[in-house]
Amino acid sequence: MSCEVVEAGAAAEVGVTSEAMAGIVDPDAELIERWQAGDTRAFETLVRRHQRRVFSLVFRMLGNREEAEDVTQEAFLALHRHGHRFRGEARFSTFVYRVAANAALNRRRALGRRRARVDALAQRQDAGDDLPSGPRDPEDAASGGQIQARVQQALLDLPADLRAAVVLYDIEGQSYGDIAQTLRIPEGTVKSRIHRARSALRDRLRALARAESEGVEL
Amino acid sequence: MNHTRARSLLGAYLERDLAAAERNEVATHLLICAECTRELGELGETVSLLRGLPSPEPPPYLATRVMARIAAGEAEPNGLRRWLAPLLGPALAAPLAAGAAALVVFAFAPRPAAEAPSGVAVARVAPAAGPALLIGPTVPVATRVERGAIGAGQPRIGPRRAGRVLQVPPALAQALRGAGHPNSSELAAHFEGPHDAVVVSWSGR
Numbered sequence: 085m086s087c088e089v090v091e092a093g094a095a096a097e098v099g100v101t102s103e104a105m106a107g108i109v110d111p112d113a114e115l116i117e118r119w120q121a122g123d124t125r126a127f128e129t130l131v132r133r134h135q136r137r138v139f140s141l142v143f144r145m146l147g148n149r150e151e152a153e154d155v156t157q158e159a160f161l162a163l164h165r166h167g168h169r170f171r172g173e174a175r176f177s178t179f180v181y182r183v184a185a186n187a188a189l190n191r192r193r194a195l196g197r198r199r200a201r202v203d204a205l206a207q208r209q210d211a212g213d214d215l216p217s218g219p220r221d222p223e224d225a226a227s228g229g230q231i232q233a234r235v236q237q238a239l240l241d242l243p244a245d246l247r248a249a250v251v252l253y254d255i256e257g258q259s260y261g262d263i264a265q266t267l268r269i270p271e272g273t274v275k276s277r278i279h280r281a282r283s284a285l286r287d288r289l290r291a292l293a294r295a296e297s298e299g300v301e302l
Numbered sequence: 303m304n305h306t307r308a309r310s311l312l313g314a315y316l317e318r319d320l321a322a323a324e325r326n327e328v329a330t331h332l333l334i335c336a337e338c339t340r341e342l343g344e345l346g347e348t349v350s351l352l353r354g355l356p357s358p359e360p361p362p363y364l365a366t367r368v369m370a371r372i373a374a375g376e377a378e379p380n381g382l383r384r385w386l387a388p389l390l391g392p393a394l395a396a397p398l399a400a401g402a403a404a405l406v407v408f409a410f411a412p413r414p415a416a417e418a419p420s421g422v423a424v425a426r427v428a429p430a431a432g433p434a435l436l437i438g439p440t441v442p443v444a445t446r447v448e449r450g451a452i453g454a455g456q457p458r459i460g461p462r463r464a465g466r467v468l469q470v471p472p473a474l475a476q477a478l479r480g481a482g483h484p485n486s487s488e489l490a491a492h493f494e495g496p497h498d499a500v501v502v503s504w505s506g507r
Contacts, residue, residue: 085423117306124369124372127372128365128369131364131369132365132366132407135360135365138360139364140358140360152358153360153361153364156360156364157368157371160368161372161376161377162377164372164377165377175371188491232355232356235355236355254352254353255353255355271406275314275317275319279313282313282345282349283313285352286341286344286345286347289348289351
């Protein structure tokens with residue numbers, strides 16, 4: 085486990101300042117208040133409320149279920165550890181995402197690129213994990229699974245900063261503003277990274293499709 | 303608008319993130335440029351593929367596990383782990399601290415009734431820490447500590463295995479929930495990994 089790197093990421097988050105949140109009621113506000121007053125059950129409700137999106141984000145960042153589960157747990161532990169310093173300057177979901185994204189980026193760095201490539205290959209092999217249930221046609225399902233595996237591999241081949249931006253925007257549906265807060269970069273940089281990531285993904289997908297049609301392993 | 307400039311704006315065009323005048327210029331260029339038209343189509347398809355990725359389901363026990371780890375003190379800002387880390391290194395300090403925390407949980411755990419001495423206890427240990435020490439307040443006698451492994455698919459815990467310490471395969475935590483110890487369910491939530499914990503079971507006095 086890499087509690088220490090998660091700590092570093094989380095500790096960097098508590099000083100969030102956001103002018104954008106003024107006047108916006110956070111749907112988690114009541115739970116946060118109870119949690120900060122010592123109600124652990126309120127925190128558990130927050131975990132259950134956000135775990136799906138956090139896990140999804142971390143999984144897309146890491147490409148490995150086991151690592152994603154570990155990092156998701158560590159992110160929530162870090163959140164609990166530093167939560168008393170959360171003052172509602174940003175929406176809680178943004179705060180959670182920031183902690184999770186940092187944890188995933190830190191873990192990613194720790195794992196190293198070579199390991200990630202191994203994971204990508206392994207995931208490609210058992211891509212069925214993430215197929216939607218109840219496929220209409222086995223042939224379509226196989227083809228859909230293959231494409232999804234290809235997309236996930238292409239994502240993993242992106243540099244981490246580009247991947248974080250495109251995952252948060254295109255997969256998690258966050259706004260430019262929220263991503264800027266999460267990654268602590270200007271909105272212009274967010275847009276530029278998203279576009280660069282998409283272009284790189286398109287090139288990579290094209291190469292993967294070509295390689296598969298020629299039976300070549302990239 | 304020339305080709306290079308139009309091409310550089312395709313991403314913003316796709317996002318409808320251009321001023322009206324610039325957007326019109328790109329649209330005009332697209333009418334006469336097959337390369338930019340193809341590139342825009344491919345970018346759009348890439349976005350569709352990304353947005354079509356299914357959302358992976360988190361493990362069903364995730365929240366329970368997080369809460370169990372919090373209960374074991376793993377989210378404490380000045381926990382034992384931080385105290386141990388400089389002495390033992392983070393790799394060893396974390397599991398040892400967690401193990402100590404688990405023992406604290408034992409210390410305050412409700413004890414089983416005297417007429418029901420059989421049970422099971424769990425403690426977290428460092429993966430390669432050698433013979434594991436496991437003392438729970440409800441363990442009636444010191445048991446011989448011995449590493450072992452449960453074969454896949456038959457995680458059996460019970461009096462017949464008294465005295466054996468077992469590495470926990472992923473399916474075991476589930477089995478622990480029905481193992482009889484009043485804290486089995488809560489404690490089992492701490493452990494899932496194959497080298498993450500040991501389990502000891504014991505029978506009566």
